[in-house]
Amino acid sequence: MDVDAYSARHRQLWTRLDVLSRKRRLSGAEADELVLLYRRTSQQLARLQTHSPEPELVAGLSAVVARARGRIVGSSPDTWAEIVRFFTHGFPGAVYRALGWWLGVAVAFLSVAAGFATWVSVDDSARESLGLQGDTGALTAPGGAFETYYTEHSNDAFAAMVWTNNAWVSALALFLGVLILPVLYLLFMNALNIGVTAGLMADAGRLESFFGFLLPHGMLELTAIFIAGGAGLKLGWTLIDPGRMSRAEAVAHQGRHTAAIALGLVPTLLVAGLLEGFVTPSALPTPARIACGLIAEAAFLAYIFTAGRRANRTDAVAAHETAPVRMIAI
Template identity: 85%
Template sequence: MDVDAYSARNRGAWTRLDTLSRQRKLTGAETDELVSLYRRTSQQLARLQTHSPEPELVAGLSAVLARARGRIVGSAPNTWTEIGRFFTHTFPAAVYRVFGWWLGVAVAFLGVAAVFATWIAVDPFARETLGLQEDTSALTAPGGAFETYYTEHSNDAFAALVWTNNAWVAALALFMGVLILPVLYLLFMNALNIGVTAGLMAEAGRLDSFFGFLLPHGMLELTAIFIAGGAGLKLGWTLVDPGPMSRGEAVAHQGRATAAIALGLVPTLLVAGLLEGFVTPSVLPTPARIACGLLVETVFLTYIVTAGRRAVHGKGVSTSGSPAVYAPDNR
């Protein structure tokens, strides 16, 4: 089956079905049309579930049919079912589809940070080149600014502050991605900041403290930033290379996936904020704090890979609600 041609041929009817299912009042003729379109689209969905490798298209039609069915039988789709489907299908599928992009961002980001950290730690002229102060003991000393940053506020206030800040950075990376260069600059400056701090702590012989305070929350937090950056760059590249779809359709399609990622990263960054607010500054031994962060990171990555692969390969696709997607992305 040529999914692109099939989708283009029937998209008008699917859009009409969605419009009628959302319309507050229907005439007798419109009700008959709604029922007819519902039956026809149900048959088309069954065919797509058999032949289409595009779970987002299948999920989009499922959502339209759920709304139409609710309108026909007089009940609305279950909100909790839709929320559950978002976190079991839509979000992990969207993240899994841009895996190559955010993995590339992660490698580049960590590479840049490592280069700057090594340079500062081994080259006595690095500080001068970067315009850093000669005496940075206020930052690196035991009980210095690097460590007190995590304890100067109450745990709950600090967690909320971190969550808000990280959500803002992630949103910028996601939706400025359409311009590409601002996201590259944002990611570079964050990598530079981490690299410089790591280099200064290494030079002071306190690299253990650096990782002890960064890793408990930083693994999940940085993963979320990598995902946001990768998805943002994918959105920008779609504008450059839309593939077989028109530029407007391609950007709209990828934009919906980006919006799903943005929504899914909100609770992800909340968990990272809670780790940074309550685990990182806690009195737990450093190995225990790092183990907590590693456990959460492992659970998150396993969730993305397992649920994302299942969704992308069309396993377990149901007819519950999901953001409507009419145009597949076969790139």
């Protein structure tokens, strides 16, 4: 069975079924059409469950069939249930599927930052090459610009500012990913800034202060940026290599996953902003502040790997969930 040809031949029918199942009001003719399309799509799904090697195609069509079935039997969508499903299935599943991309971004980002930090801290010519001023004491001294950055605003105002800024950076990384180069530039400049600051603080003998102010919020914040960058680059690569789908279908499919990641990162960045606004500048001992960031980071990663793996496993066995439709005839 040629899955690509089969999908192309019936995709318009599946799209029409999805549109009808989402409409608030149906005319009599549309209701009849919904039932007819549901029966046909159920049979086509049964064939794909047997022959298709693509779990995402089967899972997507299973969702359409399930939605149509719910409309036919008169069940209405539960908004809260949809929200819960998004955060237990949709968002972590999308992040987990992009795992290789954002881990690759994380390794490259941290390598670039570490490289610049080492260069600036051990080579006097680095500052001149990077166009830095000769005296950077105003930045690195105790109570200097690096530290006062976290305390010059009220906690709530600073948390809101940080959340807005990080959400904007993540959105750019996600949705400019289709162009690839802007995302690479954005990630490089952020890695450069962190690396140069770390190098200057290390040269001043204040690396402990650097990590003490960066890590409480930075672990979760940078993870969110890595995810955004990786998902954005994956979207851009889909345009270059759409795989078995047409280019338009592949980009639209990956775009939905990218949008899910964008929505899910909003509360993630809110937590990072609250940490940066209230924990980072607090009077807590440095180990306690870092521990708060570590707990948030560990909880987020555990959530992504546990719920994401479960979501992918559920999608992979979606055929079993819809097995009863094999008995429906046209």
